[in-house]
Amino acid sequence: MAKFLIADDHPLFREALQGALANHFSELTLREAEDLDSTLAALNKDDDVDLLLLDLHMPGSGDLYGLIRVREDYPLLPVAIISGSEDSSIVAKCIGFGALGFIPKSLPSAGIAEAIDTILQGETWVPKETRERLDVISDEDQELARKVAELTPQQYRVLYFLHEGLLNKQIAYQLGITEATVKAHITAIFRKLGVYSRTQAVLVAERLQL
Amino acid sequence: MAKFLIADDHPLFREALQGALANHFSELTLREAEDLDSTLAALNKDDDVDLLLLDLHMPGSGDLYGLIRVREDYPLLPVAIISGSEDSSIVAKCIGFGALGFIPKSLPSAGIAEAIDTILQGETWVPKETRERLDVISDEDQELARKVAELTPQQYRVLYFLHEGLLNKQIAYQLGITEATVKAHITAIFRKLGVYSRTQAVLVAERLQL
DNA sequence: TATCAATCTAGACTATGGTCTAATAGTGTT
DNA sequence: AACACTATTAGACCATAGTCTAGATTGATA
Numbered sequence: 001m002a003k004f005l006i007a008d009d010h011p012l013f014r015e016a017l018q019g020a021l022a023n024h025f026s027e028l029t030l031r032e033a034e035d036l037d038s039t040l041a042a043l044n045k046d047d048d049v050d051l052l053l054l055d056l057h058m059p060g061s062g063d064l065y066g067l068i069r070v071r072e073d074y075p076l077l078p079v080a081i082i083s084g085s086e087d088s089s090i091v092a093k094c095i096g097f098g099a100l101g102f103i104p105k106s107l108p109s110a111g112i113a114e115a116i117d118t119i120l121q122g123e124t125w126v127p128k129e130t131r132e133r134l135d136v137i138s139d140e141d142q143e144l145a146r147k148v149a150e151l152t153p154q155q156y157r158v159l160y161f162l163h164e165g166l167l168n169k170q171i172a173y174q175l176g177i178t179e180a181t182v183k184a185h186i187t188a189i190f191r192k193l194g195v196y197s198r199t200q201a202v203l204v205a206e207r208l209q210l
Numbered sequence: 211m212a213k214f215l216i217a218d219d220h221p222l223f224r225e226a227l228q229g230a231l232a233n234h235f236s237e238l239t240l241r242e243a244e245d246l247d248s249t250l251a252a253l254n255k256d257d258d259v260d261l262l263l264l265d266l267h268m269p270g271s272g273d274l275y276g277l278i279r280v281r282e283d284y285p286l287l288p289v290a291i292i293s294g295s296e297d298s299s300i301v302a303k304c305i306g307f308g309a310l311g312f313i314p315k316s317l318p319s320a321g322i323a324e325a326i327d328t329i330l331q332g333e334t335w336v337p338k339e340t341r342e343r344l345d346v347i348s349d350e351d352q353e354l355a356r357k358v359a360e361l362t363p364q365q366y367r368v369l370y371f372l373h374e375g376l377l378n379k380q381i382a383y384q385l386g387i388t389e390a391t392v393k394a395h396i397t398a399i400f401r402k403l404g405v406y407s408r409t410q411a412v413l414v415a416e417r418l419q420l
Numbered sequence: 421t422a423t424c425a426a427t428c429t430a431g432a433c434t435a436t437g438g439t440c441t442a443a444t445a446g447t448g449t450t
Numbered sequence: 451a452a453c454a455c456t457a458t459t460a461g462a463c464c465a466t467a468g469t470c471t472a473g474a475t476t477g478a479t480a
Contacts, residue, residue, distance in 0.1 A: 165410035180460045200375035206416050390430045
């Protein structure tokens with residue numbers, strides 16, 4: 001009896017994936033989540049989830065932040081990344097940051113089932129095309145990912161806007177808080193990332209493609 | 211009677227390249243340069259150079275700045291990039307920014323001669339391994355490169371240190387000028403790049419891998 | 421030589437960024 | 451319930467960033 005959690009903001013895709021899985025797995029319990037917060041909440045409630053199917057692009061989080069965050073909180077949970085893109089450098093980063101598999105949305109349902117079987121056996125699965133191009137993630141990037149995982153969701157949002165090149169005033173408006181609070185968050189981000197200016201913080205975010 | 215300009219800071223490599231070329235081209239005039247300034251000076255003096263062999267890593271300039279700069283000043287001059295690395299994304303960027311060829315230093319001399327023959331005929335030459343991976347450079351990146359080419363050498367140096375995450379005070383010390391001057395350069399950089407904060411300027415530099 | 425244009429330089433001034441301190445609210449623990 | 455711990459909030463204060471103005475230098479050109 002397998003229990004999966006599907007985290008994807010697209011209801012139609014969740015439904016399609018559910019259909020594909022139901023055909024392949026006879027006994028199956030599915031949970032759903034539509035953003036990072038509800039994903040973490042679901043994982044917190046259900047401690048016996050066998051596999052997380054995690055969309056890369058989720059509202060309220062940068063591309064890799066969701067994965068990094070989940071890996072930090074639940075290091076033993078198998079995670080398969082679901083993504084519309086299949087750029088090999090993205091695939092490499094996902095695997096490097098601890099995902100067991102990378103499943104492109106373009107994959108037909110039989111392929112998806114096969115990929116998930118592989119992953120449930122504890123093996124890595126990535127699309128054929130990218131199988132030979134898995135550049136290793138450097139130790140420094142691993143270290144940076146660990147640091148980014150320490151950011152709170154609000155701090156992460158601030159870092160996101162920082163990375164967009166926004167002024168503190170603009171970030172404050174976007175998040176509906178005062179500029180003073182934004183500054184406090186930024187100072188906390190600096191501490192956690194081990195940098196001392198917004199420029200360096202942005203470079204860290206850029207390096208991890210957050 | 212061909213005339214080439216070799217721009218590489220490594221005297222030994224210039225010599226080796228010279229030997230390889232002399233064997234293949236019967237009539238050959240060679241000019242040499244060891245940094246970006248002397249390269250531009252040599253091009254300015256000799257207006258009948260047939261080919262520039264340009265090292266990617268040159269003292270006093272970021273990786274792509276030399277190419278961007280030369281292409282801006284001499285758009286008709288064929289340029290072959292010489293480089294120790296042969297990372298496909300770098301190759302793609304060089305070709306995208308107007309180089310006709312990309313010659314890895316690891317190539318045996320017969321291969322180098324063949325590559326240069328191809329380039330002199332006006333065709334593009336890149337290493338076999340990267341031939342199928344030449345992602346196109348986006349229009350925005352082309353536009354950004356055009357803007358970066360407008361920077362003066364000193365402004366470029368400031369942008370370089372900006373991208374390292376240095377404070378204005380530190381940049382001033384590195385360049386031996388006052389902080390006020392650094393600020394003036396930074397304002398000029400903003401104007402030319404069309405941005406309004408150092409963070410955004412750094413993101414532009416990052417995007418072009420300068 | 422005179423002159424125009426561009427670059428480099430820098431001081432004075434204003435806006436933005438960043439630190440320190442501290443209060444509030446939520447969370448899990450004993 | 452009392453406790454420690456952490457996230458979030460923000461005001462006051464100082465440092466850094468960025469703009470405006472302007473003089474000095476260089477190089478090309480008439």
